[in-house]
Amino acid sequence: MSPTTGRTVAVVAHRKKTLGAGLDRLRMLISEEDVGELLWYEVPKSRKAPKKVRKALKAGAELVFVWGGDGMVQRCAGALAHSGVPMAILPAGTANLFAGNVGIPTDLEESVRIGFHGRRERLDLGLLNGEHFAVMAGAGFEAEMIADADGQEKQRLGKMSYVKAAVRHVGGPLVPMTVKVDGAVWFEGEASCLLLGNVGTIAGGIEAFDDARPDDGWLEVGVSTAQGPVQWARVLGRMATGRSENSPFVRVTRARKVSARFGSPLLYELDGGDREAVTRLKAKVAPGALTVCLPPGSQPGAVSEPS
Numbered sequence: 630m631s632p633t634t635g636r637t638v639a640v641v642a643h644r645k646k647t648l649g650a651g652l653d654r655l656r657m658l659i660s661e662e663d664v665g666e667l668l669w670y671e672v673p674k675s676r677k678a679p680k681k682v683r684k685a686l687k688a689g690a691e692l693v694f695v696w697g698g699d700g701m702v703q704r705c706a707g708a709l710a711h712s713g714v715p716m717a718i719l720p721a722g723t724a725n726l727f728a729g730n731v732g733i734p735t736d737l738e739e740s741v742r743i744g745f746h747g748r749r750e751r752l753d754l755g756l757l758n759g760e761h762f763a764v765m766a767g768a769g770f771e772a773e774m775i776a777d778a779d780g781q782e783k784q785r786l787g788k789m790s791y792v793k794a795a796v797r798h799v800g801g802p803l804v805p806m807t808v809k810v811d812g813a814v815w816f817e818g819e820a821s822c823l824l825l826g827n828v829g830t831i832a833g834g835i836e837a838f839d840d841a842r843p844d845d846g847w848l849e850v851g852v853s854t855a856q857g858p859v860q861w862a863r864v865l866g867r868m869a870t871g872r873s874e875n876s877p878f879v880r881v882t883r884a885r886k887v888s889a890r891f892g893s894p895l896l897y898e899l900d901g902g903d904r905e906a907v908t909r910l911k912a913k914v915a916p917g918a919l920t921v922c923l924p925p926g927s928q929p930g931a932v933s934e935p936s
Contacts, residue, residue, distance in 0.1 A: 636665055648696065650737065675701045694744055731752070768897040806823065847885065888911045889909065
């Protein structure tokens, strides 16, 4: 589909995130395009972004640029889901996992060009406990690692903050859990974490789900029974050098719907944003829920090289 000209365009930006020459440069780049009206919103925290997206949609936005990391994408994706209005991602965050998985580079000029002139594709989202996610969600070890890596250390160290946090949590206990996929019990036992993936590459650049694609109508589901530094080292080593499901401490499948019950409350996270501890999770795939601006010829699920 060829983009039309003279559109109403919105920018929803996390003002604390940086990319290229910054928001002033973004405004200049947009002014060089044939834009009918520019709606501009800046927020101090990602959780304030959905309200601005809904305001932009009500004002007739036909294209929404989202400036920030995976947390901003996750929050804005929920507001844009099923609207048909394209999201153009400006990857200004720490990890930018969704952008990387769909081929959008961390380059301001190029990501703006993709927003205006790239192709539009409908991609899947996950829906977990009422919230959409674009990359992945998890409970247990992985969610505790995400929560621990948050804040100033994440800003300072980037991906290394996840590695440091992982080292701090590898000794955590196994938790009894029952996981159902599409209504049938798939896992029942003790595990250290549950992962749900919409794409393959997750926090810290780990390739967790080898065959995941954000346009296939499925959620990837993984459970790890690894405990302690030796077993987790084996799991991460297998992810780095082969297929994750070949590890004796990992079990992987895919599903349209997933429900889980935990023997004790576990923290969970969506796209790097930690949530409160729960004893139950319910998730499902939302096929083609989000329209995204992608580079010409790129394949969703193919991780882009860093700029």
